Amino acid sequence: MKKLSYIVIAFAAFVALCGFCAPSYKLARLKYAGGGDWYGDRTALTNLAKFCNENLKTNFDTDDEVVEVGSASIFNYPFVFMTGHGNVIFSDQEARNLRKYLTGGGFLHIDDNYGLDKFIRPQMKKVFPELEFVELPLNHPIYHQKYSFPNGLPKIHEHDGTRAQGFGLIYKGRLVCFYDYECDLGNGWEDYGTYAGDTQETRIKALKMGANMVQYVFTQ
Numbered sequence: 001m002k003k004l005s006y007i008v009i010a011f012a013a014f015v016a017l018c019g020f021c022a023p024s025y026k027l028a029r030l031k032y033a034g035g036g037d038w039y040g041d042r043t044a045l046t047n048l049a050k051f052c053n054e055n056l057k058t059n060f061d062t063d064d065e066v067v068e069v070g071s072a073s074i075f076n077y078p079f080v081f082m083t084g085h086g087n088v089i090f091s092d093q094e095a096r097n098l099r100k101y102l103t104g105g106g107f108l109h110i111d112d113n114y115g116l117d118k119f120i121r122p123q124m125k126k127v128f129p130e131l132e133f134v135e136l137p138l139n140h141p142i143y144h145q146k147y148s149f150p151n152g153l154p155k156i157h158e159h160d161g162t163r164a165q166g167f168g169l170i171y172k173g174r175l176v177c178f179y180d181y182e183c184d185l186g187n188g189w190e191d192y193g194t195y196a197g198d199t200q201e202t203r204i205k206a207l208k209m210g211a212n213m214v215q216y217v218f219t220q
Helices: 002-017 044-055 072-076 092-103 117-127 185-189 200-219
Strands: 028-031 065-068 079-084 107-112 165-171 174-181
Touching (some): 065 072, 092 165, 107 117
Parallel strands (some): 079 107
């Protein structure tokens, strides 16, 4: 039943992207244990859904959903977003569930809201002990969907002067997890003016990159 529910949702998403009438569906936010702020970037998914509806002709419900790592309901969402600054803990059951979700066709976008890196890497190692995060090349299709990013991830928020990097976990030839590091895409999706120094130009870049991810996930 888990896999069936995912396939139904994914098919509805694909039909919508092809321009046909389909029921609305939602993007989901991952809730995890450990004390990290999984609930950050509160307006991000709503704005990304609106942008995709307007520019990709998707049919997202703009109210996002919250889904727990170990829950069976994660299989209802083809695209799951994870963010935070702090600690992350996956239990053994949660790691198994997330692996089953990702190997069964799901997709996880991890957004480093700054400070997440040292916590998320060992937890994803629980999920895929055989895999390592690899930096995606600039010619990877995720950077070349409706919008082209020939230089890779745009830099959205400056923290310590390092370049933005896009990492992936690739399972049997399929990108199952995209991790934006030193980029902060989720902050760029939030309501304009949420952060000092925001510009509309940078925000649009972030939303375009988010739309690329959505298009990539639903058409790969």
